[in-house]
Amino acid sequence: MSGGTGRWWDRLSRLWPQNLATLGRTFFRLAPGPTLGCTATTLVLGVLPVFVMITSGRLVDAVAAADVTAALTALAWFGGLSVISPVLAAIHNVAQAELSRRFVVEVERSLVAAALAPTTIGHLEDPRLKGRIDGVAEAHREGVQLVAVTAVFTVLRWRVSGVAAAILLLQYSWWIAPVLVTGYLIFTGMFRRWLATIYADLDEAVADQRRRPEYLRRLLMEPAGAKELRIFAAVPWLDARFGESWQAVMSGLWRRRGRAAGPLLLGILALLIAYAIVFGWLGWTAIAGVLGAGAVVVIIQAANGLESLSSYGDVGAQLSRSGSALRQLDALEHDLDRQTENEPAEGEPAEEPDHDHSVRRSAVTVAFDAVSFRYPGRAEPTLRDFALDVPEGQALAIVGENGAGKSTCIKLLAGLYAPDSGRVTIGGRSPLAGRRRAAVIFQDFGRYELSLRQNVAFRDDRDDDRAIEAALAAAGAEELLTRLTLDTVLAAGYPDGTELSGGQWQRVALARALYALDRGAEVLILDEPTAALDIRAETELFERLLEVSRGRTSILVSHRLNSVRHADRIVVIDGGRITEDGDHASLLAADGAYARMFRLQARRFVTAEAEGDHDA
Structure with missing residues (x-):
């Protein structure tokens, strides 16, 4: 999955969160056109909600002032935005489908190529490397990369919407956006770290440890050992061994997740404090008559729009898992490439198949x-x-x-x-x-x-x-x-x-x-x-x-x-x-x-x- 993607793209990708950068570089290398098309439509779709917020504020003010012309103008804007959004979404979906197809094919190719890279079989019999191969393969079997493209551009759209909402808030007060953004950045960082801990465990850290309980589970559930296990009354014993080995693996995993959950709770607390400050101030200014009804509506929507700066939820989890799996695959390819040093030396090219079967070769020493x-x-x-x-x-x-x-x-x-x-x-x-x-x-x-x-x-x-x-x-x-x-x-x-x-x-x-x-x-x-x-x-x-x-x-x-x-x-x-x-x-x-x-x-x-x- 390695390869140059252009210096300008590398510089830009360093400004993104790690998972967006990892996947974005790969997308651009595989399909520059669809990637740029998805990016352009995502940027526009990300900004559209801010125009909806502004228009809704103007509509509220127009209704409050009984200004029919202004109200109709606002409604016309709503209609235009309602048409633009599905058209752009359709264009985006076409480009995204093509990009997704190329990406899934590339991941499949890279996974097979990684396993086959050394022409020897030592890596397949090395428990450490075999565990890493199995971990990446399991993520692929679970369809992690099938949703990677959707996750990347969904999160990118969230980020654009969040930044646009922050800029809109600056029009009303300089401190609202920084307070809420700080709360969201703290929460997002802690949540991403927690997800990284979970998916690193799933993709690599415990892949080797899971081999034993998964083998015992297959023995219990598949036909291969069914006869002997029942003849020798071994099912209760094997069931107990499965429970013990699975508990041993999961207890370590739970401990790591528990330790990572502490900072996450602090992130949630920081976000709650930020919202309490902003909405407390907003309530006071609304009661005092400092802000009009339209402004209050826009600020509430924009403040809630900053939620898009946080890549949490199912899509955020999918992005974390996809990025983690792709990095594991890149690292695996790199490590296995180092084992190809025993390939045929220069002057000893590997033979192509001989399709002329009419000539029988002589014996060799x-x-x-x-x-x-x-x-x-x-x-x-x-x-x-x-x-x-x-x-x-x-x-x-x-x-x-x-x-x-x-x-x-x-x-x-x-x-x-x-x-x-x-x-x-x-x-x-x-x-x-x-x-x-x-x-x-x-x-x-x-x-x-x-x-x-x-x-x-x-x-x-x-x-x-x-x-x-x-x-x-x-x-x-x-x-x-x-x-x-x-x-x-x-x-x-x-x-x-x-x-x-x-x-x-x-x-x-x-x-x-x-x-x-x-x-x-x-x-x-x-x-x-x-x-x-x-x-x-x-x-x-x-x-x-x-x-x-x-x-x-x-x-x-x-x-x-x-x-x-x-x-x-x-x-x-x-x-x-x-x-x-x-x-x-x-x-x-x-x-x-x-x-x-x-x-x-x-x-x-x-x-x-x-x-x-x-x-x-």
Whole structure:
């Protein structure tokens, strides 16, 4: 949302209250014409009430003096003002609608761009940054920015009306306007500070703290955990935890609001004193006959018109919330932009999609050169000086105990994280520069509420249907092709939509990788995507994948050693380092950790097979 808006506009905006300045600069950058049109009509509409006040005073004096001509003139003025106001309002609404449309689109774009700005995913797994993203997103979901344009120009019109009323009061007495304006400024400042406290809490300060109670609330109200919570009689316990966690969040919020309410009460008192002084004087002068009836009517209306200097009420609250949310979004964009330092360096531009699918790329080398990496918030690194070279066309399997660093290697190779030190390359280039060259499927692969075609190809091009069907067949998903069309949405709740089992979803995800491989990707990377399959099905599928990807560089991660024994090469990772390296036969002969794990798993497999045959 950043960008230059012109020096003169910046100087002018500094004279406005903070929220008007924040939003006004953005409006002018996005749509100068509609912004200037809304501003011009707002200024005129803001001054019109003062003309109504003056005209009403003249009408009262004319009636009191039985001056028919003056009374008719005043009524004519009323008629003219009644016509001008709706015409200007209509013009204003047209310009405001266009400005609002552009602003909402820009906020949506900026929110998505902020979340996607770093090509790595560390910011999405950092609780502090994720809490800020969620806070800004929640404000957008609540429609805060939908009313931002209306709020800005409504408050601007109030301010113009208030200033015009103050100028009118100066015609009758020099001190009335300063006294009331001082009261309103004190009250408005205190009220705005109170609102800022509330909305800062809602948008950022407690977004991270609210995550726990909101998660517990979803568990209580949504179907995902309904069965187990009832089976284990956990609903009362969970309900109590929700109440405690929500109370803990809200008690802090209430304390902050209570502390901010003290100055607000002082502001209200200042405003009451100002009005008491002015109306006391006005009553005395009216009784004494110092002022005529028309003047008294004008002064009362103008004094009440100064209320427009205070941006309180629903519109003022909307303005505060909109301004706060926009500043949070600007700050978030700025902070996330600083995380893009690991983008492809100069000379390594990120690749554009290759739309010429007729040329299959050759295999590439993959290398980890003295790579160290530690997850945010953890004391110990997951990888320490990790080194690995994968030649062109080799099928490599990475195995090891849970937490050894297998999936971390894959995330670094996919460009989802940047190493703390060392270098990761695909074909001699950063993964960020060559991300489209790798086809990666993780254990927690995506299950998208899209059509079968879109789930595999992420596109709508029907010219690729044969390639999509071939990828599904290679992934063992022929059964889906017999009962579904490629247009079938893979989610219940859509017309003709359907739910898939866990195993079916795994085959769709594998087809996604195979399709990418067929369409130009040079490296196939599978990070335990078949964990939900039984051992025999996983082994058969891995063997099929090795056959399909033969001649391409491929990296397989699995905790089942039998499934990867046909890989060209197997490395064992322990404690963030490679401890064994060889093919299946050589590692068995070495009688190290791999051999022990393989024999242990083989015994379990034989036992399971025997029990299965006995049950049959």
